[in-house]
Amino acid sequence: MDSFTPTGRSTVKRLPKRGEYGREGVYQILDEGLVCHVGFVVEGQPFVIPTGYARSGDTLYIHGAQASRMLRTLRDGVEICVTVTLVDGMVMARSAFHHSMNYRSVVVFGRAAVVEETSEKWEALRALTEHLAPGRWSEVRQPTEGEMRATLVLALALTEASAKVRTGPPVDDEEDYELPVWAGVVPLHLAAGVPINDPRLPQGIEPPPHVSNYTRGARR
Amino acid sequence: MDSFTPTGRSTVKRLPKRGEYGREGVYQILDEGLVCHVGFVVEGQPFVIPTGYARSGDTLYIHGAQASRMLRTLRDGVEICVTVTLVDGMVMARSAFHHSMNYRSVVVFGRAAVVEETSEKWEALRALTEHLAPGRWSEVRQPTEGEMRATLVLALALTEASAKVRTGPPVDDEEDYELPVWAGVVPLHLAAGVPINDPRLPQGIEPPPHVSNYTRGARR
Numbered sequence: 001m002d003s004f005t006p007t008g009r010s011t012v013k014r015l016p017k018r019g020e021y022g023r024e025g026v027y028q029i030l031d032e033g034l035v036c037h038v039g040f041v042v043e044g045q046p047f048v049i050p051t052g053y054a055r056s057g058d059t060l061y062i063h064g065a066q067a068s069r070m071l072r073t074l075r076d077g078v079e080i081c082v083t084v085t086l087v088d089g090m091v092m093a094r095s096a097f098h099h100s101m102n103y104r105s106v107v108v109f110g111r112a113a114v115v116e117e118t119s120e121k122w123e124a125l126r127a128l129t130e131h132l133a134p135g136r137w138s139e140v141r142q143p144t145e146g147e148m149r150a151t152l153v154l155a156l157a158l159t160e161a162s163a164k165v166r167t168g169p170p171v172d173d174e175e176d177y178e179l180p181v182w183a184g185v186v187p188l189h190l191a192a193g194v195p196i197n198d199p200r201l202p203q204g205i206e207p208p209p210h211v212s213n214y215t216r217g218a219r220r
Numbered sequence: 221m222d223s224f225t226p227t228g229r230s231t232v233k234r235l236p237k238r239g240e241y242g243r244e245g246v247y248q249i250l251d252e253g254l255v256c257h258v259g260f261v262v263e264g265q266p267f268v269i270p271t272g273y274a275r276s277g278d279t280l281y282i283h284g285a286q287a288s289r290m291l292r293t294l295r296d297g298v299e300i301c302v303t304v305t306l307v308d309g310m311v312m313a314r315s316a317f318h319h320s321m322n323y324r325s326v327v328v329f330g331r332a333a334v335v336e337e338t339s340e341k342w343e344a345l346r347a348l349t350e351h352l353a354p355g356r357w358s359e360v361r362q363p364t365e366g367e368m369r370a371t372l373v374l375a376l377a378l379t380e381a382s383a384k385v386r387t388g389p390p391v392d393d394e395e396d397y398e399l400p401v402w403a404g405v406v407p408l409h410l411a412a413g414v415p416i417n418d419p420r421l422p423q424g425i426e427p428p429p430h431v432s433n434y435t436r437g438a439r440r
Contacts, residue, residue: 009265013289034307034408035321037257039268045229046266048259050305050325069233085270087254087410092431095361096349097371101255105270129316133406140401141315151317169418177420181360182427186353186434187413188254190307198389198403207402211312214406 009109010162020163029106029163030055032216033084034132034190038062040073040080053082054124054131055158060108061115061124063153071152074112082108082156089188093170094181100166102185108161112154124153135210190216229329230382240383249326249383250275252436253304254352254410258282260293260300273302274344274351275378280328281335281344283373291372294332302328302376309408313390314401320386322405328381332374344373355430410436 004010004021012019020026036053039046049070053062060082064071074080089102115121122143129137143151170183192214195207206212224230224241232239240246256273259266269290273282280302284291294300309322335341342363349357363371390403412434415427426432 009267014285014287034310035305035323037259037268037270037303037305039257039259039266039301041261041264041266044261045299045329046259046261046301047229048257048268048301048303048327050257050303050323052321065234067234079265081259081266081268083257083268083270085255085257089416090254090352090434092353092356093360095363095367096345096357097361097363097367099349099352099356099360101272103255103270107268109265125316129319132310132319133312136312136319137316140313140319141317141396141399143315143317147315147317169416169420176361178422179361180422180425182425182431183418183421184427184431185416185418186431187416188410188436189413190408191411193407193409196309196389196405196407198405200389200397201403202398202400205400205402207404211402211404211406214310216408 004161006162007160010107010160012162012164018164018166020165026106026161026163027055029086029104030060030084033086036082036084038070038080038082040070040078042073052128054127056123056127058158060156060158061127061153063124063128063151066150066152068152071154074154075114075152077111077113079111087188090186091170092183092186094172094176094179094183098170098172100170102166104163104165106161106163108156108158110156110160112156115153115155121148121153125151133210133214135208139208192216224381226382227380230327230380232382232384238384238386240385246326246381246383247275249306249324250280250304253306256302256304258290258300258302260290260298262293272348274347276343276347278378280376280378281347281373283344283348283371286370286372288372291374294374295334295372297331297333299331307408310406311390312403312406314392314396314399314403318390318392320390322386324383324385326381326383328376328378330376330380332376335373335375341368341373345371353430353434355428359428412436
């Protein structure tokens, strides 16, 4: 796949060696994340709101109720910044100063547009459900016309984006390596626990494989 | 503990029953999170950048290199929005429409200020290290004067904040409860793996308990 062209706002300025602009790497991070943080401005005031999302092709979709304040602001086509962050580990150095995190993050800039066309809206809702758990969409009751109307779907073209990634062990000052201090990385990942049946689930309905074998990090 | 007074920007508008303004609940979420997303505006453009943080008393601290573009913007006292989100589970309903997430999030508004005073700066760096892993600060080499100078610490008073929380099973349309579809919650949490020794760690240095017994969710 090709790469994003770094722009003034998407170029990784601090520690530029951690910046990545390849589309494939950016999409892997977007596909693994569950929640994005959407930044937008209302009368000079920044807001940062977490929400679900999904990628389909070169488009990122978010959705919500027609009444959502955030979506009503975004649908006007204001500039937004959407950030997805995966926390991969704590980097434990020999000095407090060199402690860090291993992470993979993506920042996307642009203006969202309302998805009006029914077939694209349907595809977005499919992608949003499948993003939670691949295989889910075909097992559940799909949206009615009324639910489609009640849902606002916004599309953000993935044209201006960058990733920032830190991996590997701590980097200590040379003279600190002889200190008798444990150093290394504590890996972190989003882990799934045992599924909790809905209290009203009839007896005899077992979790399907996309639930009982759920993993998030496997796609990385 | 007391509560935050909801303001125009901190009031949870969408699904207000999920809003929480108690200081204790807000602080539990801040103390469990590892990464915050900082929103700020430069020439009308929103930016959302992930970074580490820590709470000490009624103050939230972030830090970084003096050269950081984000911190240089924030130190001017612009309005910011800091959001921390914990993902607790996927809510799998019988209909695509009612899928959701269980989560706890906090949004803080205000203007950051540079921490100039040495003892407060020291306390902030202690809190930032302890926030990663309680017990770490006293085991590692603490900051030198040069490292203190190279680090920019910003303080954000916790005066305007709110939490938003979703818990529990899916809420389906009444007629969907008889569908033969598994429904429930897949719990999610940030899990620690087996610590990875630094490649240059001398033989015989074992991970301390704050590393080998690391858990994040236990404080909730």
